[in-house]
Amino acid sequence: MDAGYITPFVKSIQNVFSTMLQLPVTVNDPAIKTGNSPSHDVSGIIGMSGDVTGSVVLSFKMETADAVVALFCGERLERDSADFADAIGELVNMVCGGAKAMFNDKKRVSISCPSVIVGSDHGVSLPSDIPCVLIPCTTDCGEFVIEVAIRETTPSSEASEQAAANA
Amino acid sequence: MDAGYITPFVKSIQNVFSTMLQLPVTVNDPAIKTGNSPSHDVSGIIGMSGDVTGSVVLSFKMETADAVVALFCGERLERDSADFADAIGELVNMVCGGAKAMFNDKKRVSISCPSVIVGSDHGVSLPSDIPCVLIPCTTDCGEFVIEVAIRETTPSSEASEQAAANA
Numbered sequence: 001m002d003a004g005y006i007t008p009f010v011k012s013i014q015n016v017f018s019t020m021l022q023l024p025v026t027v028n029d030p031a032i033k034t035g036n037s038p039s040h041d042v043s044g045i046i047g048m049s050g051d052v053t054g055s056v057v058l059s060f061k062m063e064t065a066d067a068v069v070a071l072f073c074g075e076r077l078e079r080d081s082a083d084f085a086d087a088i089g090e091l092v093n094m095v096c097g098g099a100k101a102m103f104n105d106k107k108r109v110s111i112s113c114p115s116v117i118v119g120s121d122h123g124v125s126l127p128s129d130i131p132c133v134l135i136p137c138t139t140d141c142g143e144f145v146i147e148v149a150i151r152e153t154t155p156s157s158e159a160s161e162q163a164a165a166n167a
Numbered sequence: 168m169d170a171g172y173i174t175p176f177v178k179s180i181q182n183v184f185s186t187m188l189q190l191p192v193t194v195n196d197p198a199i200k201t202g203n204s205p206s207h208d209v210s211g212i213i214g215m216s217g218d219v220t221g222s223v224v225l226s227f228k229m230e231t232a233d234a235v236v237a238l239f240c241g242e243r244l245e246r247d248s249a250d251f252a253d254a255i256g257e258l259v260n261m262v263c264g265g266a267k268a269m270f271n272d273k274k275r276v277s278i279s280c281p282s283v284i285v286g287s288d289h290g291v292s293l294p295s296d297i298p299c300v301l302i303p304c305t306t307d308c309g310e311f312v313i314e315v316a317i318r319e320t321t322p323s324s325e326a327s328e329q330a331a332a333n334a
Contacts, residue, residue, distance in 0.1 A: 047278070
């Protein structure tokens with residue numbers, strides 16, 4: 001994956017967490033994801049399409065998610081409430097929105113609405129033919145990880161999507 | 168949600184399962200999702216953007232996912248393998264691709280790459296401000312459910328996304 005797609009996520013996660021949560025984020029070295037996905041408790045997922053195709057996942061351990069949502073909403077929320085999921089979804093939405101605005105020469109990228117997964121020890125798999133970069137982050141609320149799996153949309157991948165549409 | 172968005176998914180799930188798996192699907196009455204999401208073991212999630220914005224989730228119990236993947240791939244696969252996740256992802260991709268081709272007058276809809284969640288008893292939450300329709304399905308391999316949460320993209324929702332991008 002072009003490293004030019006990683007820097008925007010690093011900057012955006014720091015912008016969003018410092019602006020919205022007053023929570024500084026230390027971003028550790030990104031690494032290519034290999035083998036099994038790490039297990040998570042709470043994940044916010046957003047899809048990207050247009051000139052790039054892919055998915056972005058923001059994943060937390062349960063206690064970290066509790067603390068981040070409390071900072072975002074000003075109070076602790078029940079994990080099974082709609083507001084809890086909406087808060088995680090809004091965070092990943094802001095991170096992706098901020099990142100896509102920093103993509104080089106990529107004007108036509110749209111992002112889907114977020115999906116939020118709550119469940120102890122789940123794994124998130126993105127398509128194995130798209131390189132996935134793990135960005136580990138550390139904060140005073142605990143650690144979390146962003147997974148970015150995007151590729152530039154090629155005519156052949158559009159054709160394949162069209163073939164699926166016609167199946 | 169416009170019922171015109173549900174029929175394409177009903178038709179597409181039947182097309183894809185009968186064509187790719189030779190597995191007839193009985194589609195039960197769709198219902199608006201309220202309250203907590205049902206818990207799942209394996210979920211394939213795809214985002215849609217463009218003239219409509221939303222997410223589609225195809226969720227299975229573990230045993231049903233095992234059987235469906237075995238039909239799709241011709242052999243049983245390990246649940247933690249990349250091929251298992253890719254098979255579930257390809258199924259949801261074909262269902263969404265087929266459905267979007269049947270949307271009325273909606274030419275500009277793109278779909279993201281799929282994310283696949285594997286984890287016992289996880290819940291998937293979609294944004295609470297988008298109506299979500301649950302479509303329960305029955306097959307000889309067991310039951311599964313499709314959740315469709317999409318809305319037409321309005322100038323105000325585009326503006327809100329832009330605001331997030333500028334935050």
